[in-house]
Structure formats: C-alpha cells, structure tokens
Amino acid sequence: MCIRNNNAWTVASIVCLLPLFWLLFDIAYGQLGGNPIQAIHMRLGDWALRFLWITLAITPIQTMTKWRGMADYRQMFGLYAFFYASLHVLGYLFVDHGGVWKLIAIDILESAYIWFGVVAYIIVLLLAITSPNTAKKRMGKNWKKLHRLIYYAAAASIVHYFWQLKGNLLQPLFYLTIIVFLLGFRVIVWMKNRRLSQLMIPKGKVISLEDSD
Amino acid sequence: MIIKTEKSIPANEITDPQVFHRRRQMIKAMFAGALLPSSACFNTALAGSDSRVWNDLPKGPFSTDTAAVTPKNLVENYTNYYEFSFNKEDSTELAQSLRTERWSVRIEGEVEKPGEYFLEDIIAKQTLKEYVYRFRCVEAWSMVVPWVGFPLVDLIKQAQPLSNAKFVKFTSVYQPDTMPKQRIKAMLDWPYVEGLRIDEATHPLTILAVGMYGEVLPKQNGAPLRLVVPWKYGFKSIKAIVKIEFLKRAPMTTWQAFAPNEYGFYANVNPSVPHPRWSQASERRLGSGLFAPRRQTELFNGYGEQVAAMYSDLDLRHFF
Numbered sequence: 153m154c155i156r157n158n159n160a161w162t163v164a165s166i167v168c169l170l171p172l173f174w175l176l177f178d179i180a181y182g183q184l185g186g187n188p189i190q191a192i193h194m195r196l197g198d199w200a201l202r203f204l205w206i207t208l209a210i211t212p213i214q215t216m217t218k219w220r221g222m223a224d225y226r227q228m229f230g231l232y233a234f235f236y237a238s239l240h241v242l243g244y245l246f247v248d249h250g251g252v253w254k255l256i257a258i259d260i261l262e263s264a265y266i267w268f269g270v271v272a273y274i275i276v277l278l279l280a281i282t283s284p285n286t287a288k289k290r291m292g293k294n295w296k297k298l299h300r301l302i303y304y305a306a307a308a309s310i311v312h313y314f315w316q317l318k319g320n321l322l323q324p325l326f327y328l329t330i331i332v333f334l335l336g337f338r339v340i341v342w343m344k345n346r347r348l349s350q351l352m353i354p355k356g357k358v359i360s361l362e363d364s365d
Numbered sequence: 366m367i368i369k370t371e372k373s374i375p376a377n378e379i380t381d382p383q384v385f386h387r388r389r390q391m392i393k394a395m396f397a398g399a400l401l402p403s404s405a406c407f408n409t410a411l412a413g414s415d416s417r418v419w420n421d422l423p424k425g426p427f428s429t430d431t432a433a434v435t436p437k438n439l440v441e442n443y444t445n446y447y448e449f450s451f452n453k454e455d456s457t458e459l460a461q462s463l464r465t466e467r468w469s470v471r472i473e474g475e476v477e478k479p480g481e482y483f484l485e486d487i488i489a490k491q492t493l494k495e496y497v498y499r500f501r502c503v504e505a506w507s508m509v510v511p512w513v514g515f516p517l518v519d520l521i522k523q524a525q526p527l528s529n530a531k532f533v534k535f536t537s538v539y540q541p542d543t544m545p546k547q548r549i550k551a552m553l554d555w556p557y558v559e560g561l562r563i564d565e566a567t568h569p570l571t572i573l574a575v576g577m578y579g580e581v582l583p584k585q586n587g588a589p590l591r592l593v594v595p596w597k598y599g600f601k602s603i604k605a606i607v608k609i610e611f612l613k614r615a616p617m618t619t620w621q622a623f624a625p626n627e628y629g630f631y632a633n634v635n636p637s638v639p640h641p642r643w644s645q646a647s648e649r650r651l652g653s654g655l656f657a658p659r660r661q662t663e664l665f666n667g668y669g670e671q672v673a674a675m676y677s678d679l680d681l682r683h684f685f
Contacts, residue, residue, distance in 0.1 A: 179655075185454050186443030186651050187506055248649070250658040255647055262644035315642050318504070319552050319623065322451075 161224060168232045171199045172239075189248050196240035201309055203233035204276070205330055208306060212337040227283060230302075234280040237273055265315030272308035275301045306331055417579040419513050425496035427570055427671060434497060435508035435652045437578045443651060444585045445502070446604065447553060448537070448544040460585035462543040463605065468589045474534075474611035477525035484589055488575060490523065491515035495579075496572050498595040500602075501634045501666045507648045512593050513576030518567040520609075526563070530611035533566040535559045535592055538605040553619050559603040560616040560630065561594065562675075570595055570671055573606070596668040598632045629685040633676070634666035638685050 175195050178184050184191035210226040213219070249256045260266050279299055282288070288295045310331060313324045446456035468484040493513055501507040521533075537557035541547040547555040565571060572593045575582055582588040587604030594601045600620055610616075620628035627641050636646045647659040665672050676684075 186439040187649065188655060189649060190506070247655070248659065249647075250656075252658065255659065255661075258646045259644045262639035262646065264642050266643075 158224075161228070164225060165228055168203070168228070171195075171236070189243075193240065193243055193248060196236050196243060197313070200233055200237035200240050200276075201313065201327060203229050203236060204302075204306055204309060205327065205334070207233055208302065208331070208334045212334060215337075215341060231280060231283060234276045237276050241273055263316075265312055268308045268312040268315065272305045272312060275305035275308070279305075303335065306335075418581055419493065419495070419576060419579045422493060422495040422513060422579070425494040425516075425572070427668070428495065428497040429499060429509060431497055431511065433509045434511055435650075439652045440508055440510055440577065441583050441586065443508075445504075445599070446585055446587075447551075448540075448546050448555065448557065449585070450546070451552075457583075457585045459545065460583075463538075463540065463584045463588070464543060465584065465589045465605075468607075470590065470606060471608045472524045472610075473608065475527040475530035475613065476611050477527065478523070484575075487520065487590075488515075491519055493575070496574075496593070498570075498593060499666050499668075500593075500595065500599055501648060501662065503598040503600055503628070503632070503640065503645075505643065505645060505648050505662075506651055507660070507662075507666075508651045510577055510593075511579070512572060512574040513579065513582075514572040514574035514593065516569055517571045517573050517592070518569065520573065521567055524609075524611070526611045529613050531563050532612045532615050533561050533563060534608075534610040534612055534616035535561075535603045535606050536608035536610070537603055538607045553623055556607075557603060557619045558616060559592065559601055560612075560618050561601075562615075563611075564675055565594070565672075568672065568675070570668060596634060596665040596672050598634060600628070601632050631676075631679075631681075631684050633672075633681065633685075634662060635664055635681055635685070636662040637664075638682055 175192065179188070179192065182188075207226055207229040210222050210229065214222050245251060245256060249259065260270070279302060282291060282295065282298060291298065310324060310328055313327065314321065317324065442457050443453045444456050444460075445453060446460055449456040449459035469481050470484060470487060471479075471481045473479050493515055496512045496514060498510060498512060499507060500510050535558065538544075539547060539556040541555075544555075546552065561571070574587070574591050574593050575589060577583075577586060582591065587602075590606045591604045592602050592606065615630055618628075618630060620632075621630055634645075639645050645662055648662045649659050650657070663669070
C-alpha cells in the first residue's frame, strides 16, 4: 500500500475507521442488546459488505463523472473491506467460538451459509495480499485477472448474507439491488465497448491484405 | 427518650400504594385460596401494573436451578414476534398496542366440552406454579426463564378430548390493526399456527404460561396466554393463544408451511440434526457475558430423561 501525503486521502482513511470506533463505544456502554456477540458479528459483517460495495462503486462513478484519480481510494476501500471482514472472521473464531477448533469445525461443516462466507473471505484475503503496487508490477497481466475475482467475492458474500436468515429478506435485498446495478453497469459498458470495437475493425484493409497474397 | 435514627426510607423503597392496598388480595390468593390467585387479582394485574403479582409460588416439577435464570430485561427485550417486527428489540415497544383485555380461548374439535372460555375463568380453575425452564431458539441462542403457568394437561382434562383426538392445534390471535406484519401480510401465513401430538401436549413438562418472573406476561413475550414446550425449539411455544383444537390428523404449522425442508412438525432440540443452513451443535446463552464460551446443545434441550421415551420408535433425522 502506498502512503500519500494527501489531506483528502488521510481524512477518508480515518472516516473509514469510524464504524469501528462506533462499535467499540457501543460495546463499552453495553448498547448492543440481548445478544451482544451476535450484534458485533453482524455489525462487522455489514461493514465488510458495505466497503466491498463502495469499492465496486468506484469504477462506475469514475466512468460517469470522468473524474480520474479515484483508483487510490478504490484500493483503500478494498483494504477496509478486508479489514472489517477480518475482524468479522476473527470475532467468529475467537470470541463467538472461543477458539475451540472442534466446535468451529462442526459449525462450518454443518452451516452451508458459512461456506460462502469462507469463499468470499479467501478471495478478499488474496486481493489484500496482492494489493501493494510492487505485487501489482510483479504480477503484470495476472494481477487484473486475479482482482476480477472481486465479483465472485461479492456474489458469495451476498449468498452468505441471504442464507443465514429465516426469511426476512429486506436488508439483503437492498444490498442485492445495489450490486445488480453496479455489475449491470459494467456489463453495459463492456457490451458498448465491444460494439464500438467491432465498428472500428477496418474491414477494407483486411480484404486488401488477402488480395495481396 | 426517643432516639431518632438518621436514616429515612428513600422514596423508591416505599411500596406503591396500589400494591399495598392489594396485599390482602394477594395474600388471600396465595395462601387462603389454596394457591389459586383469584381472578380479581389477575384482572388487577392485567390492568397494567408491572409489579410482582406472584411471590414465592411453588416450583413446578422439572424446574431447573433458579441461579441460572437469565436477567429479566434480556428476556423482555429479545423476542421473535414476527407479527410485530422481524427485529427482536423492536417488538418490545410495538407489542404494547396488542389488546389483551377480556381475552377468551376457543376450544374446538374432538372434545366433549367445546366452547369459548374467558381466560380469567380458565385460570381460576388452575393451580399456578413457577416453572424454571431452559428455552432454546432454532437460531442457536438460549435462555432460562421462570414462567408462571399451569400444565396444559390440566386444561385438556377439563375439555375432555375424545379418543380419536390425536393432535392439538394452537392458533395465535389475528389482530391486524395492532400487528403490522399481519396487516401487510408479510412473510408467513397469519395467524400463526402450531401443533403438538396429544402425548406431547399432555406431557407434564408442557405448560401454558400467563406470567414470568413473578409478573404478568409482558405483551412481547406472548401475553396473555402462551405455550411453553421446553424440549422443542422456541417457535413451537406459540404466543397469544386464542384457539385450541383437538384433531385426528397433524395440523400444518406456520413454519412448516413456510419452509417444509427447514422446519419440521416435531422441532425437537437436537444437536446432531442441523438446520439445512446452519449447525445446531452449540448455542449462545444470553446474558452469559462477552467472553463466555458457547454451550454444547443437549438432545431434547436436556429434558431427554422426561421425553425421550415418546420418540423411541421415531427416526429423529427424518422427523426433525
């Protein structure tokens, strides 16, 4: 990760920590209701999901506003998604299950919704590890290929969210709607580009090349 | 010589005059009336007082250790009452609009004495006791609640079911004007319906509760009358009951109709039969503190000694 002397960037990165401070405040003052561990868990999961969504929103915003230079923010938001997802996973392992591996193993094996969470987390972990610019340079073309996995992480995380609920689906539907828009935007751009590139194929020249054979 | 002590009684320790004036009634109800609280006493309590109505009730059989009881404010603010809200904390306030006055219960079906009975008349005929039971939700959390109630079997005996009554169906109140999720027909088929096999319904562990923590049942916890079946997942313990039917065949219950592969008719607590989407092997005991470990869930929620015999010829994996 590259550290920048940029005021806006510094402010943004501190703002991203506010949900954590808010959570710590609620823990300290007992504001988390009857089942605080589950509340912590859901709060961290929600923020991981939100940061993942914000990360995915950067490219469409950039395209629409033609405002370049948001790539640094995309990296930062992505790393915060990883940060909150990590706290979510650590909380599951060491607070909720007290690090008792047998209990954890049974729970993961028997809980289908957790499998999707595991997939999403492994992807986000890989992306975070390969996030520094040095890694990006070393990986070349493969970097982009790898980082396209973020779409799979988004899909897995929303299934993870849906599958643990008994049926009150309003909140996950909200997140699903947003992700459909964000990914739909990319599909439209991709199709447009493809049509444009087809139009730009200089057909005449191809024929003339064949002729010259 | 009169020696004046410095201490005066702080205002918050002075007994509420209402309670003070009711003391004779309460004492009468508890001792003279052979442990039957008079319906007058119950009515006063229903009128909205939140003080203890029942002190030192005898403990029901199978009551667990009182020391393990979950703090009252947690039990009162963590309820799945989908008629009001899908959020456990929100139903506390929303449920206060429920109308519970002049409550009556219809008894129907395969019985000698069908009819509609006022709740106060039903209670007047029962011996109330305190039943300290474990409560295990299908969402893998649990608590220990000191219910005030009476064995369902005592009411069933009075209704005199016919020999072909094999199942009991319970129906919750349909009150769409006070219940927002009924009004918008959200998620489940309303009103809420639950059922038990007749041997489960007449088992001495199964009770109808009218109170908890020595007080009248709060509205969000199922006032004025709810079922408590401690060896089954919490959703079997239906709230705000208005109808009890005796049937030849098993009724279709609300959660079973909603997702038959996820919620069975039996819904016995069983750590080795996971819900299709999550494990039931362990549970979080509410009020146990941030760093308390999860508990291993017990078969039949630890009431196996009392109930296992009823299921000896049943494949619990199939009949979940």
